[in-house]
Amino acid sequence: MLRQAIAVEDWPWPPDSFPTGTALVGGAVRDGLLGRLGPQPDLDLVVPGDALGLCNSLSRRHGGRVVVLDAERSIARLVLRGWSLDLARQVGDDLESDLWRRDFRLNAMALPLAPGSELIDPTGGLGDLVEGELVAVREANLIDDPLRMLRGVRLAAELGFRLEPRTRGWIERHHGRISEVAPERVLQELEKLVQAPSGGKGLGEALSYGLLDPWRSSGPYPVWQPELELELTPAEAARALPLARLARVFDAASLERLRSSRQLQQRCERLRHWLLRLLDNAEGAASGLQRLGEAERLSLHQQLEEDLPALLQFFPANLAADWLARWRNTQDPLFHPRPPIDGRSLQDQLGLSPSRQLGELLAHLTHEAAYGRIQGQQEALRQARLWLEGTAA
Structure with a gap:
């Protein structure tokens, strides 16, 4: 076979x-x-x-x-x-x-x-496959390469297996040795872990063993909670779930110590900012959203336009489903904010030149369009003229 x-x-x-x-x-x-x-x-x-x-x-x-x-x-x-x-x-x-x-x-x-x-x-090993169990060959083999302890947690999450009790004991006893491993190797294993089907659970286990202590910052961190069973497409899940899992544990400084890419650090930091902004009390995301003004809510959608499904993992199920439906609509002006008219047209129609003022005008028009107060280029031009008159006065 x-x-x-x-x-x-x-x-x-x-x-x-x-x-x-x-x-x-x-x-x-x-x-x-x-x-x-x-x-x-x-x-x-x-x-x-x-x-x-x-x-x-x-x-x-x-x-x-x-x-x-x-x-x-x-x-x-x-x-x-x-x-x-x-x-x-x-x-x-x-x-x-x-x-x-x-x-x-x-x-x-x-x-x-x-x-x-x-x-x-x-x-x-064949018997372990039958039993659905992950068993270390020898205690000394884990010590020889401490990354194997984190790999064990990752394999269990990938395969849906359980760690054998004696193996768990060896990991708990020697977890501190993982600080001897090159950060790049740890990051590679960690990225595989958060991509695994049971990656959220596996990440929690790695934390409980202390395997991430050398790189994790002191916090604050979003409240740990079960992962939301949101109906994401495979492509959406592949982008959102690993990021949501990492943001629970690592800030940008932690990921920098792990030698991650600058892009991953920025994505994780943006998500963590909004998680901590919305979940800073026991009332949850719905209450946190009510505290956001229009400008801040728009900023949320601008910063997380590509990664909003990762944020939704922390939302109540009904609210998350509503937001996901709007996010999938690429024409939704708030969830995919865009200026209702481009800068070149504003320059041609209103005699403007590239400047800080033009950038501020585009930001104003984007804000108004996001909340349905501008529809179409003619309305955008009219609002632009009113804005220019107001700033000139």
Whole structure:
């Protein structure tokens, strides 16, 4: 079943491209057994020799881009036509020794590429797949690479599995060691966690173990609450849910310490600003919205135009559904605020020049249009003339 799922014959590298003793390991084996493999799965191969040299050889023969992941341990990645192949030199005298050094038992299974070879499962990972449980191979393996503790929480959230009690105890005992991990690696794992189907729950578990303490700021933070089951499209959910989850825990300074992109820092900070503005008392978002004047409400929609569904995760269900419907209407003047007339037309019609005054006029017209007091260009021109007369006086 696994061989059929991984379909070696469909890989862009013929099976005889790899040396004798090469084996598929890790996530592709796990996901193949769970029926979760996509058409171009990420592949991890253990080879009994120089992985860097093999990666370069494959690139010369078949094309693709080589990325050296760890020169000292001979680990490299080959990217070709949408495929990603990670090659690693075998650690230890044999494949079983290598598998005993891995993070979790369900990742410590291997399928040699040689035809007729059987699944190698020295730690009992297959049983864990059946039980829906995540079990660390050894306590020492978590200590050797503390990022594996956060990875365990992430995998549990992705697969819908539970962490085995002894493994949880090891994470609780050694969680402080995660501060030894490079921030970029932590961020990469964290981004996978918040994208997982149960990412909100997983993030809460990571917090409870103290795995995010080295990067989390002192707050204040939005009140933790169950995620709203809002009917988002897959594309909407993929953008909104990770941001909403991150904003619960991290401010811009926290994300900067994790070496995140400036764009993510800004998106998270904008969302957190409005969350704290609307949810600063026990009455909730509806009460917070009532306190906003027109200008501030408009500012909310301007700043969160692309990310409003993330804010709605914190709203009451009925209010969130109403706002989502309006946000999906790209012609809604408040949820997608635009000037009712462009700056060039104002310059041509009213003899204006590019200036601070023109910017203020466009902002005024946008405000009036957002609340339905301007409809159409002629009305916009009339209101513009009135505004200019008022400011001149």
